[in-house]
Amino acid sequence: MTPGPWYKKLSVQLIALLTLALLPLGAVAIFQTDRVAAKTDANAGLALLSLTEAAARQEQILIERAIGTARLFRSIAPTFLADPQNCASQLAPFIDANPEYSFIAVIPQSGIVECSSADEIFNLNGVDNFDELMSSQEPAIVVDRNGHASGESVFVVSEPLEMDGAFAGFVSVSIPHRSLPTYIKDDEQYQGLVELVTFNRAGTVLTARGGLDAATPELPSGLELAGLFSTQSQTFRADNRRGLERRYSVVPIQGSPASVLAIWEIENALSLPAKISPAIFPLLMWFASMGVAMLAMNTLVIRHLTRIRRKMNAFADDRNTHRPYAPNALFPIEIEMLEENFARMSEEILRDEAAMENAVREKGVLVKEIHHRVKNNLQLISSIINMQIRNADADETKTVLRRIQDRVLSLATIHRDLYQSQDGGRVNAGNLVTEIVEKSAELVTGEGRDLNLQMEIDPVLLYPDQAVPLSLVVSEAATNALKHIGAQSARGGTFDVRLKQDGTTCTLVMTNSVGVTQSRDSTGLGSKLMKAFAMQLGGTIDIDETDDQYSLTIQFNADDFQPEARDY
Structure with a gap:
């Protein structure tokens, strides 16, 4: 017998029906798994935000204190401006008492700084970001890789100054990068933290635990930091500029134009879901169901039907009959009855064929006898006619x-x-x-x-x-x-x-x-x-x-x- 199309096989049809039956369950499982994964991811994000706030606590305190200092000196800036020669004598002791600061100055709109903690005059016209700072008239934090006063890399916290109700400039406090804390790699609480940076509203990196140059390759690829600046905390996944996937968490520093960006390794991020699609679990369930169903079908049905088919083929080819299979405890009663019916049917067919062969043999003998008699009669008639012709x-x-x-x-x-x-x-x-x-x-x-x-x-x-x-x-x-x-x-x-x-x-x-x-x-x-x-x-x-x-x-x-x- 020629095998039929593959889609008519019992195993294929069983898989199709079971797949159809499992489809709603799979859809529900995918939905539930997706919800659990999303909830787990959200919880992991909240945990990362909390860790980010804790890890950046020192930067946050330093920036907040610098803002407080700038606001303090802003309130007494008119006194300093009235006697610019005495500014250094009044501001320098504060710098000496607070080594986390390197420079304090009152910057007028003209850009000529006469009142500062340093006993000299500075001209800031033409300095990067100076024009933007004056035109914004808002609190700002900027980076100066070559500090004009200290000559070292600093980031500057500036608060706007008003005199007689009008904008008069900024009070700026410079914080050297050397005074920033370094990342403690031995702390298991922050295991997986690759880098911790702060950035301002313009997307400029202010601080980095590993250094400003080393932090650049770890920043998210294709995303501008300015777009991440917000008053709301957030987490997201993205590839860094080296093509490695990272988990990023952003926490704003309240009361300042700065935010903290923590960069985490995916495999070590706290409670992060594995990079496995939620559909993998229903798919595994489908494979397991198909395996159990095919094992049961092969054990209980297919192998017995295959044996019966072989018996039928042998019977059709040479009328060879086999003894019935001795059933065991797992032998399905329906298959057992089918095999018994085939054995009984084959015996009846053999008996009927034997009877038909006998009938055909008898008919053949009868036909030969009829032909013999007809032949003799025709010869007899021809002989009689021949005798008549001679007479x-x-x-x-x-x-x-x-x-x-x-x-x-x-x-x-x-x-x-x-x-x-x-x-x-x-x-x-x-x-x-x-x-x-x-x-x-x-x-x-x-x-x-x-x-x-x-x-x-x-x-x-x-x-x-x-x-x-x-x-x-x-x-x-x-x-x-x-x-x-x-x-x-x-x-x-x-x-x-x-x-x-x-x-x-x-x-x-x-x-x-x-x-x-x-x-x-x-x-x-x-x-x-x-x-x-x-x-x-x-x-x-x-x-x-x-x-x-x-x-x-x-x-x-x-x-x-x-x-x-x-x-x-």
Whole structure:
């Protein structure tokens, strides 16, 4: 048996149905897993924000104190500006007492700094960010990698100054980067913290635990820090500028134009969900379900059905039967009943086939006996007619008897071919026509006359209902043709016989020459017989006769086998 399409296999259909059944559960599982992952991620983000605030506590205190200091000196800045020469003597002791600061100055809009903790005058015109600072007139924190007063890298906290209700400049406090705390790597609480930086509203990095230059590659790729500045805390995932995925947490420093950015390693971030899609769990559940279902199907059904199929194939090939499989405790009762039914069915088939073989054998013996009896009867009839021919005195009587004998011999020929037929009871009518014509032609050649016989015969298979009348009509036509062919002429005549088949349409054409002085005396029995046989064929007969030629054309259709009507 040829295997069918793959999608018709039991295992494939089972997987499809189970997948359809598990689809709603999978969708619910994905939804729930996604919600749990989102909630876990949110909780992890809150934890990271709390850790970020704790880790950046020192930066936050330092910036808040610097802002407080700037605001303190802002309140007394008019006094300092009234006596700029005494600013250094009043501000320098404060710097000495607070080493976390390196410089304090009152910066007017003109950019000429005369009042500062340093005993000198500074011109800030043309310095980076100076024009933007003056135009903003808002609190700001900027970076100066080369401090004008201290000559070292600092970040500057500036608070706007007003005098007589009008903007007059800024009070700035410089904090050197050297005074910032360093990251404590041994602290397990902050394990996984890659970098901790602060940045201002413009997106400029103010401080970095690992250094300003080292912090740059760890910043998020494709994101501007200015866009991350907000009054709300947030966490997100992104690739750094080296292409490594990081977890970022942003916490604003309240009351200042600065925010803290903590950079965490993904694998060490606190309680972060693994980089596994929520769909992986329903998928694993699907694989597990399919594995259990296929194991159960193979154990309980498929392997038993495969064994039964092999038994059926063996039985179909060589009628080989096998002993039933000894069931065990896990053998399904339905499969057991199926195997028992097949065993019982195969035994019944073998018994029925044995009975049919006996019936066919008996029928074969009976058919042989019938054929033998028919053969003997036809031989007996032919012998009787032959005895009558020898005892007859009149030539006309002998001629009539010979014609009867020819018809009997034609029936015998048909009977013999039917007896020997191996094609479902059909007879090769072409062989019958050839044999009948050749036997009829022997009569002419036996009289010493020349005969130009031409035959073109197709192998036409007909059932006996048509083969018999066709043979009889050919026998009658050949007898009539050879009787009148070249009569009273020593040169003999021509006889052309053609039998063609085109689809189911068969055409018989028999053409013979006619003697010059042939006798026209005839009883007309031959013509009547040929017309009768043509009617039995279910065909039409057409006779074309001239002075020197006689042509007979019969056209009919080869019928299929028509069983006899049942006699009720």
